[in-house]
Amino acid sequence: MSTSQNETYGPAYENDQPDDEPYAAEDPQGYVDTYRPAYETQCEIDHEIDHEIDYEVDHGVGYETNPEAATEPQLHRPLPPTLELPGAFGGRAEARRAARRQKAAERPQAVRRLVPRALVVAFLAGGTSAFVADDKAVELTVDGKPRTLHTFADDVNELLADEGVEVGAHDVVAPAPGTRLTSGEEVAVRYGRPLHLTLDGRRRTVWTTARTVDGALRELGVRAEGAYVSAPRSRRIGLDGLTLDVRTERTVTVMADGRARTVRTNAATVREAVEGAGITLRGQDTTSVPPGSFPRDGQTVTVLRITRTKEVREEAIAFGVRRTLDASLFRGTEVVERAGQPGMRRVTYAHRTVNGVRSKPRRLGSEVVHEPRTQVVKIGTKPLPAAADDVDGLNWSALAACESGGRPAAVDSSGTYGGLYQFDARTWQSLGGTGRPQDAPAAEQTYRAKKLYVRRGASPWPHCGARLQA
Incomplete structure (x- = not known):
């Protein structure tokens, strides 16, 4: 085979790139990964040298056969036009051996140039890997609004700070602040809302992260079935909160007119519960508990029918x-x-x-x-006479007429008192009389009456004693 003096031969890998080159992958965004591992084996390097030699021998690329002149490779230098490759180099085999010797001389220097470059590539490749590893795709939902984002934050706190999301004492973050992030993590922030709740007559303020009335009732564990709710359950609760009145369904027994009626009610007052049981309060009727009080679950109310x-x-x-x-x-x-x-x-x-x-x-x-x-009434102060004879001037006949009608044998209806002056037996005997006073002569009765007057005055005859002065 002969070559032209005007032709310039170079290695095939200078202009041609194989379709299956593993280190030239291009992604859809135009990014090309030119990373080549620095740890390629010596066998791979030898294989490339053999490939170069085969190409150069086949295309007539010459090498200096003088070892002293082989310090630098003379690639791409064409052979003389009159020289035939097989004859000049002892055939193709001899040409291959000469090329190998020259390549072997160049190898140490080529390897020395390759190692720093491989180290740089490896460093850059490692940094890129670390960069990619720190980048995390997370889904952040703030008060029900989700979004997917990429972040280099290490934990939930750092993510919220990077995104400018502030949380307060009544807000809920899941997973908990401080939890380390991994790619694919879902982070949710639910803001707390004040709920001014009146539940079954008891007022209090609670905090909820629910965004609707129905969600708040579920979160608070309030039984909503059959309950009265002052706002639609679908109503949204703003961050400034909501005032809500809830009355759950309760069981109340109403006793009225000899009958007991048990009803389920969400009434606000006992009066409403009684009317809900089909009982009418009329006039002054009332109940055993104040009609305006809140009916409790299991309570028994008695209707009081009142007339005045x-x-x-x-x-x-x-x-x-x-x-x-x-x-x-x-x-x-x-x-x-x-x-x-x-x-x-x-x-x-x-x-x-x-x-x-x-x-x-x-x-x-x-x-x-x-x-x-x-x-x-006149009360006497005159001293009493010393003897019965001293009171002869008193009107004893008038006293006898008042006490007994002037009859010596007179006896009262009880049989206790007898005679003209109605002596009892004990008083008669204390005056010296014997037997019964009504059996004694009238003169004796008058004598003993005068003795009694000397002792006690007219007090023994409280009603008729005044007749003695007549």
Whole structure:
């Protein structure tokens, strides 16, 4: 084979790139990975040298056969046009051996140039790998709004700080702040909202991360079935919160008119629960608990059927007694100078009947019809006589007429008192009498009456003693 003097031969790998080159991959964005491992084996290097030699021998690329001139490779130098490759180099085999010797001389220097480049490539490749490893794809959902992003944050706190997401004491972050991030992680932030809740009559403020009324009820564990809710359950709860009134369904038993009725109700008052049981409160009817109170679960309410009436009564007013001293009367003698007279008043009472049972009447008021008249009594201060004969001047017949009608054998209806002056047996015997006073002669009865007057004055005869002064 002959070559032209104007042709220039070079290695085939200078202009041609194989289709299956593993180190020239290009991605759709135009990125080309030219990374070539620095740890290629010596066999791969020898294989490339053999490939170069075969190409150069086949295409007539010459090498210096003088070892002294082989310090630098003379690639791409064409052979003389009159020289035939097989004859000049002892055939193709000889040409290959000469090329190998020259390549072997060049190899140490080529390897020395390759190692630093391989180290640089390896460093860059390692940095790129580390860069790619730190980049994480995470899904961040803030208050229900998701987005996917790439981040170099190491943990959840750093991610939120990088994204400018602030959280407070009532907010919820999942996974917890401080948790390390991995690619594919899902991070959710739910903001807390104040809920001014009145639940079954009890008011309190709670915090919820739910964004709707229905979600808040579920989060708080409130049984919503059959409950009254003051706002639609689909209503959204803003960050400024919401005022909500919830009344859950309760069981209430109503006792009325001899019957018990059990109902399920979400009423706000006992009165509403009673009416929900089909019972009407009329007039002054009420319940065993305040009608305006909140009905509790399991509570029993009794309906009280009430009627009220009024009654007017006339009542006597007792008269007073005024006593005056009288020196003309013996001590122990009292004389009524003016009899007393009771007054009268009209009193109004209210009667209350509860379920047929009448309660104690309650006094509403009164008015005086006429005033009572005071009784005046004279009380004697004169010393008592020393003997019975000293009282002969008293009107004993008037006293006897008042006490017994003037009959010596008179006996009262009880049989306790007898005689003109109505002695009892004990008093009669203390005065020296024997037997019964009604059996004694009238003169003896008068004598013993005078002895009693000397001891006690007219006090033994409180009603008729005043007749002695007549």
